[in-house]
Amino acid sequence: MIRILAKSIRENKKYSIIAPxxxxxxxMTNVAVPFLMGDLIDKxxxxxxxxxxxxxxLVLLLLALTGIITGTTxxxxxxxxxAGFSKNLRHDLFEHIQQFSFENIDxxxxxxxxxxxxTDTNNLQQAYQGMLRIAVRAPSVMIFAFVMAFVVSAKMALIFVVVIPILTLGLxxxxxxARPLFHQVFQRYDVLNQVVREDVRGIRVVKSYVRQETEKQKFNDAADGIYDVFLKxxxxxxxxxxxxxxxVNATMLLLCWFGAKLIVGNQLQDGQLISMFSYTMQILMSLNMLSMIFNQLSMAEASASRIVRVLKAQPSIESPANGVQTVxxxxxxxxxxxxxxxxxPQKLQLQDINLHLKAGETLGIIGKTGSGKSTLVSLLPRLYDVTSGEVQLGGINVQDYDLKTLRDNVSVVLQNNVLFSGTxxxxxxxxxxxxxxxQIVQACKWAHAxxxxxxxxxxYDTMLEQNGTNVSGGQMQRLCIARALLKNPQVLILDDSTSAVDTNTDAQIRQAFRDExxxxxxxIISQRISSISDADQIIVLDHGKITAQxxxxxxxxxSKxxxxxxxxQNYQGGEHHGEANS
Incomplete structure (x- = not known):
C-alpha cells in the first residue's frame, strides 16, 4: 500500500526529505535548552x-533562534x-478512474x-504532513529527553521507566x-455523498413531487450516521x-518528592530539578503527540486502503497492444x-444473440423495459465485454480494435445524455x-437542431448551464445527436434518443439520415414503432432474447x-396507421 501511494510523491520528494x-x-535544540537552563541556574x-x-x-538565544527558523521552515x-502529494494523488486517482469501464464504475x-x-485524499494529506513533522518530532524529543534525564540524574530518571509504559499502554x-470507528465513518460518507448527488441531480423531480421533506430526512439520517460514529x-x-x-500530575509529585530528598542530601541541584521538570513535560507531551498522530494515521489508513483499492483495480476493458487502427x-x-x-453464465442478461447488418443498413430494436436493449448496443463500442460469443465491426472482433479507434467509429446517443457547462x-x-x-452547422441541420x-x-455561442438545464429535453437530445454525427462514425446508435422529440421532427431526422x-x-432503439418502422430489419427483444426478427x-x-x-400505440392515438408504415 505504501509503495503504491509513494508514487504520488514525485517532485515533492526533496521537501519530504529536508523537512524531517x-x-x-x-x-535536539528543544531538548538541549532545559539542560543548559539548569546549568545556567546552578553554575x-x-x-x-x-x-x-x-x-x-547567548548560546540559549542562538539555539532558540535556530530552533524557530528550522521549525518554521x-x-x-x-x-x-x-499539498503536492495530495494534488498528485488526486490526479493519479482521476486519471485511473478515466480508464475504468462501466463494470468498474458499477x-x-x-x-x-x-x-x-x-475526503479520503484530504485525510491522507493531513496524515502525510503529520508524518513529516509530528511523527519525527515526537519520538525524537522523547528519546533525547529520556537520555538527557539520565544524564541529569539517573535516580530521578527511573521514574520515567515506570511511568512511560503505563501511559503508553493506556494510550x-x-x-x-477508536480505530474501527474511524473505518466506519468513510462508509457513512459514501452514503451521504450518494444522497446529495441524487438530490441535486434530481432536484426538478424532487420539487415537482414536493418531496423536499423526504429528501431532507434522508440527508439528516445520513448526516446523523456520520455524527453518531464520530461521537463514539x-x-x-x-x-x-x-x-x-x-x-503528568503523578510524575510531578514523584519528582517533587524524590527531588526534595536528593537536594537535601546534596545529590541534586536546584537547576537540575528544574531541568527534570522540563524533561518530564517533554517526554509525556511527546507520548501524547504520538497517540494523536497514531489516531490520525488510523483514519488515514482507512482512507489509504480505500484509495489503493481503486488504484489497484485493473480496468476490465483495456485497449489491446497493437490494436487495429482503422475500421x-x-x-x-x-x-x-x-x-x-x-x-x-447462469445469470445472463443477453442470450444467444445473432445479428448481421450490412454497412449503411438500419436496425430497429424494440422491447419491454428491462429486456436488454441498452445492454445489447453497449457491447458494440465495448462499454461492456461479452461473456461469450463475438461482436464484430467491419469483419473484425471489437476486442481487437484500438479502443479509441473503435469508439471514434461507434457513436452512441443515450436517452439521458449529458451536456456540459460551456457554449x-x-x-x-x-x-x-x-x-x-x-461542419458543426451541417451536423445540426441533419439533427434538426x-x-x-x-x-x-x-x-452557437450561447452558454449552456451544467446538464443543459436551459434547453428543453428534445433540444438536448438533438444537440447530442449532432455531437455524435460530428465524429463521422461508421455506426450511429440512438438509444431511445428521440423520446423527447415530437413525431414530426423524429421523422425528419430519420429522413435526413436516409438521404444524407x-x-x-x-x-435505433425506440419505444415508438414509427421511429423504427422503416428500418431494414427490426428485432424484438424479450428477457434478453431475440423473439422475433x-x-x-x-x-x-x-410477432404477437x-x-x-x-x-x-394506434389505439392510444400515439401513432397513425399511415405514419407507422411510412
Whole structure:
C-alpha cells in the first residue's frame, strides 16, 4: 500500500526529505535548552558568575533562534510536500478512474469514488504532513529527553521507566478501541455523498413531487450516521486528556518528592530539578503527540486502503497492444453473444444473440423495459465485454480494435445524455475538437437542431448551464445527436434518443439520415414503432432474447408482442396507421 501511494510523491520528494531533517534538528535544540537552563541556574545564577550567565545566555538565544527558523521552515516544507502529494494523488486517482469501464464504475459506485477523491485524499494529506513533522518530532524529543534525564540524574530518571509504559499502554488501548470507528465513518460518507448527488441531480423531480421533506430526512439520517460514529470515536479519544493529566500530575509529585530528598542530601541541584521538570513535560507531551498522530494515521489508513483499492483495480476493458487502427466499414455482426453483468453464465442478461447488418443498413430494436436493449448496443463500442460469443465491426472482433479507434467509429446517443457547462459550440466539438463552423452547422441541420440554435440569444455561442438545464429535453437530445454525427462514425446508435422529440421532427431526422448519411449503419432503439418502422430489419427483444426478427410488415404478422405494441400505440392515438408504415 505504501509503495503504491509513494508514487504520488514525485517532485515533492526533496521537501519530504529536508523537512524531517529540520524537525530532527529542532527536536535536539528543544531538548538541549532545559539542560543548559539548569546549568545556567546552578553554575551562573546560584554562584553569581555574570560572565558564565552572559555566555550561556547567548548560546540559549542562538539555539532558540535556530530552533524557530528550522521549525518554521520545516512546517512550510511539510505543508508544501503534503499539498503536492495530495494534488498528485488526486490526479493519479482521476486519471485511473478515466480508464475504468462501466463494470468498474458499477463495482465502486460514483458516490464512493467522489468520497475517495475528496475526503479520503484530504485525510491522507493531513496524515502525510503529520508524518513529516509530528511523527519525527515526537519520538525524537522523547528519546533525547529520556537520555538527557539520565544524564541529569539517573535516580530521578527511573521514574520515567515506570511511568512511560503505563501511559503508553493506556494510550494505545484508547487508540485500539477508536480505530474501527474511524473505518466506519468513510462508509457513512459514501452514503451521504450518494444522497446529495441524487438530490441535486434530481432536484426538478424532487420539487415537482414536493418531496423536499423526504429528501431532507434522508440527508439528516445520513448526516446523523456520520455524527453518531464520530461521537463514539471522540468519546473514546476524550479519555486521552484525563489519562494524560493523571500521569503528568503523578510524575510531578514523584519528582517533587524524590527531588526534595536528593537536594537535601546534596545529590541534586536546584537547576537540575528544574531541568527534570522540563524533561518530564517533554517526554509525556511527546507520548501524547504520538497517540494523536497514531489516531490520525488510523483514519488515514482507512482512507489509504480505500484509495489503493481503486488504484489497484485493473480496468476490465483495456485497449489491446497493437490494436487495429482503422475500421473498414459499418458491417455489424453478433455471433451467439451471451452477456452477464456478473460474468455468471447462469445469470445472463443477453442470450444467444445473432445479428448481421450490412454497412449503411438500419436496425430497429424494440422491447419491454428491462429486456436488454441498452445492454445489447453497449457491447458494440465495448462499454461492456461479452461473456461469450463475438461482436464484430467491419469483419473484425471489437476486442481487437484500438479502443479509441473503435469508439471514434461507434457513436452512441443515450436517452439521458449529458451536456456540459460551456457554449453550444463547445459541447458539439466533443464529437470532433477540430470541426469547422460549417461542419458543426451541417451536423445540426441533419439533427434538426440548427433552427432552434439560431433562435438562442447568442446562437452557437450561447452558454449552456451544467446538464443543459436551459434547453428543453428534445433540444438536448438533438444537440447530442449532432455531437455524435460530428465524429463521422461508421455506426450511429440512438438509444431511445428521440423520446423527447415530437413525431414530426423524429421523422425528419430519420429522413435526413436516409438521404444524407446512407453510408452510416444506424441502430435505433425506440419505444415508438414509427421511429423504427422503416428500418431494414427490426428485432424484438424479450428477457434478453431475440423473439422475433424481420421488417415492420413481417413482424406485424409474425410477432404477437410487436403487433400488440403497434395496436396499443394506434389505439392510444400515439401513432397513425399511415405514419407507422411510412
Amino acid at each position: 531533517i529540520l524537525v530532527f534538528y529542532q527536536a 551562573g545564577i546560584m554562584k553569581g558568575n555574570l560572565t558564565y550567565i552572559c555566555h550561556l545566555g 520545516a512546517s512550510w516544507l511539510a505543508g508544501r510536500a503534503a 463495482n465502486f459506485s460514483s458516490a464512493s469514488l467522489v468520497t475517495r477523491l475528496t 494505545f488501548a484508547i487508540i485500539k478501541k 470515536a471522540q468519546r473514546t479519544m476524550a479519555l486521552n486528556a484525563p489519562l494524560m493529566q493523571f500521569v 473498414k466499414d459499418g458491417t455489424v455482426d453478433f455471433d451467439h453473444v451471451n452477456f452477464s453483468y456478473d460474468h455468471d 453550444v459550440k463547445d459541447n458539439l466539438r466533443w464529437g470532433n475538437p477540430h470541426a469547422t463552423d460549417e 440548427d433552427e432552434f440554435i439560431q433562435k438562442l440569444p447568442d446562437g 448519411l446512407p453510408h452510416i449503419t444506424k441502430i 424481420g421488417t415492420h410488415a413481417e413482424l406485424l404478422k409474425s 408482442l410487436y403487433h400488440d405494441i403497434y395496436e396499443s
